[in-house]
Each structure stands twice: as C-alpha cells, then as structure tokens.
Amino acid sequence: MKTQKKGSLFELVLPSNWKNVTINTILKDHWQAPKKLVHSMRMENDIKVNGEMIPWNQPLSPGDTVQIHLFKNVDYDVPPTYGEIEVLFEDDHLIVVNKPAGVDTHPNHPDDTNTLANFIAFHHQMNGESCRVLHIHRLDRDTSGAIIFAKHPLSKAILDRLLSDRKIKRMYAALVHGRVKQKKGTIAEPIGRDRHHNTRRRVSQSGQEAITHYKKIENKKDNTLLEIQLDTGRTHQIRVHMSSIGYPLVGDILYGGKPDCARQALHAKNVSFPHPLTEEAITCEAKCEDLPFLS
Incomplete structure (x- = not known):
C-alpha cells in the first residue's frame, strides 16, 4: 500500500485489491473508525480524492489518491517536560517507546508533569510536531518496557480496535x-x-x-x-x-x-502489531536496563 505525508495531508493510493470502495466504506468498514470521528471528518471536509471534494458514496478506483487532513496543529494535551526517552519506532502516526521503571505512563493529576506522556510531548515539540499524546495501553509505574502512543485520533481509533481484537501482541x-x-x-x-x-x-x-x-x-x-x-x-x-x-x-x-x-x-520486552494505516507488520524489542535478566 502506497502512502505518504504531504504537509498536513495523509495521502493513500488505493491498491489494486481495493475494488468498489468509497470514502464511506474505507472509514467505516476497512478502518472501522468510530461514528463520532467519521462525522467530524465529514463536517470539517477533511477528505478529498485526487484533489477534489466528492460524495462519500461515490465509487473509487484502484490508483485513486485519497487525501485526508490528518495532521492538524493541536495543543498538547499534557505539558511538554524534558526527559530522556528511548524511541523503538516512530512515524507520522504513532510512536513506540521503552518506558523506564519508576515513571507513570500518563498524568493522574493536573500537577503531574514528569510522566512518560510529558516526555513524549517534549519529544514531539522538539521535532516540530504539534500533536496529542494518545496512549493505547498502559504499564504500571514500576513496570518497564514497550508502550504504544498514537499521534492523531484516527490512528488511536484503529489501534484501540486492534488492541480489542487482540491483534496487538x-x-x-x-x-x-x-x-x-x-x-x-x-x-x-x-x-x-x-x-x-x-x-x-x-x-x-x-x-x-x-x-x-x-x-x-x-x-x-x-x-x-x-x-x-x-x-x-x-x-x-x-x-x-x-x-x-x-x-x-x-x-x-x-x-x-x-x-x-x-x-x-x-x-x-516485545510488542508486535499491524500498522494502523499502512498495515505493515511492526515488531519492537525493548531492553531492560535496570534488571538485565529480563531482557
């Protein structure tokens, strides 16, 4: 599947095996995006095909380019805080990091600013990305290892479904x-x-x-x-x-x-899953620094 980021747009070239699809079927059937998110994307005219607005029930053809306004400038949902993180995988849609022990996954109170989510927000800020930090699963404060965060709502919705369907191992x-x-x-x-x-x-x-x-x-x-x-x-x-x-x-x-x-x-020590948008198989291995016998 051919995909790329162009500015604020995610571009998807429909593969040959995607026949008789529409914008509606891509969102609702293939990606199984939540109704609220689909409605928001429709109301905000977030999707074009070959550069044009078209009806969402109009049949598409293999080779058509679907352009989705995924990469929007949004405020960080947690304050960016400097902290060292080990990135295991990252692209425009998600990030997988190796959480150290002794750090919470995300803030539990408004004054919590030294969590993994805060460190990732700082990482995004340093890379010029204004996106939210959306955890897909959690690890206890004193458990270390691989953990997945989405960067935008569509990625999170698909990853949440993959987790529910037990496709995130x-x-x-x-x-x-x-x-x-x-x-x-x-x-x-x-x-x-x-x-x-x-x-x-x-x-x-x-x-x-x-x-x-x-x-x-x-x-x-x-x-x-x-x-x-x-x-x-x-x-x-x-x-x-x-x-x-x-x-x-x-x-x-x-x-x-x-x-x-x-x-x-x-x-x-390991997390594997299909990429939410490209369907590429991703496997991440995380080393355990403080208890090396667990690596």
Whole structure:
C-alpha cells in the first residue's frame, strides 16, 4: 500500500485489491473508525480524492489518491517536560517507546508533569510536531518496557480496535518466586477491585475478564523466569494472576513478593502489531536496563 505525508495531508493510493470502495466504506468498514470521528471528518471536509471534494458514496478506483487532513496543529494535551526517552519506532502516526521503571505512563493529576506522556510531548515539540499524546495501553509505574502512543485520533481509533481484537501482541518477561512446575499454562480468572485495599486488585468472579498465558524459560535458584503474553489488559493483571496461583513476582510486595528487587521484576520486552494505516507488520524489542535478566 502506497502512502505518504504531504504537509498536513495523509495521502493513500488505493491498491489494486481495493475494488468498489468509497470514502464511506474505507472509514467505516476497512478502518472501522468510530461514528463520532467519521462525522467530524465529514463536517470539517477533511477528505478529498485526487484533489477534489466528492460524495462519500461515490465509487473509487484502484490508483485513486485519497487525501485526508490528518495532521492538524493541536495543543498538547499534557505539558511538554524534558526527559530522556528511548524511541523503538516512530512515524507520522504513532510512536513506540521503552518506558523506564519508576515513571507513570500518563498524568493522574493536573500537577503531574514528569510522566512518560510529558516526555513524549517534549519529544514531539522538539521535532516540530504539534500533536496529542494518545496512549493505547498502559504499564504500571514500576513496570518497564514497550508502550504504544498514537499521534492523531484516527490512528488511536484503529489501534484501540486492534488492541480489542487482540491483534496487538504484548510479550512480557517476569521473575517469580518459586519453581514453576508446568512448562506453560493459562490463567483465565476475572479481576476486580479489592474493596479492602485502595490500590490492589484481586481475582473476583464479579470482575472483568482477564486471560494470561505463561511459559517457563528457566529456573534461577529458587525463582523462575517466565515469558508472559496477555489476551486482555487489566490493571495489575500479571501481578494478580501470578500471585493467585502461588508465584508472586519478585519485588512485588503489594501482591506477596519479597523485596529482592528494587521493584517488581516485570518488563514488557516485545510488542508486535499491524500498522494502523499502512498495515505493515511492526515488531519492537525493548531492553531492560535496570534488571538485565529480563531482557
């Protein structure tokens, strides 16, 4: 698929296998953009074909160039703050970075200005991009690793759908207490809030669906190094699930781990997904600097 950025426009040349499509079917069927976003794009005359405004139900042909006003000058939604970031992938539509431990993904209060989102806003500012910082998923403050942010609403909408459809694959490394006997396993237990503890979560039949797959990599003395993949992304999911079967994460004192590390031994080491607009396969590997055995 041939695409390019021209100023504020995203240009898409329709490939030969896109037959009998219209602007409507591209937005609603192919990209499955939300109705509110589609309506906004229509009202603001954001889309042209071969440089001209046309009816959105008019059939298009392979080779036609669809021009979408995606790259608008918008105010940063978080204050740009200087901070070092490691960029794993970046283009006009999204950025993937390696989050260090000890940093929140995004502000939780208006006076939070030292979060990963603030650092990314500064990065965009230094590159002359005035775009929002739209997180697709989160990592706990003391979890490190790869995390995806969109740069504009259409990219976010498509990435949100890919996440919901489980087409964004996230692989974690975790060190747990005890020697895990099974070579691999799946934990499918719903997770809800712990009404006795403000920040904790727990396995609860009234909670949200949560599915965690784990695979044993190697034993390390009295601990086990695991590779973990998520089908869902609940708050503290890996920490809750591993603790629930008797293998809490090393360093995770909130869920029964011992303080053998300065933080919970959990790192998002890999993320792979199809690009929201070009459909290119993207894979990002993130190194873990403070706990290198998780890389």
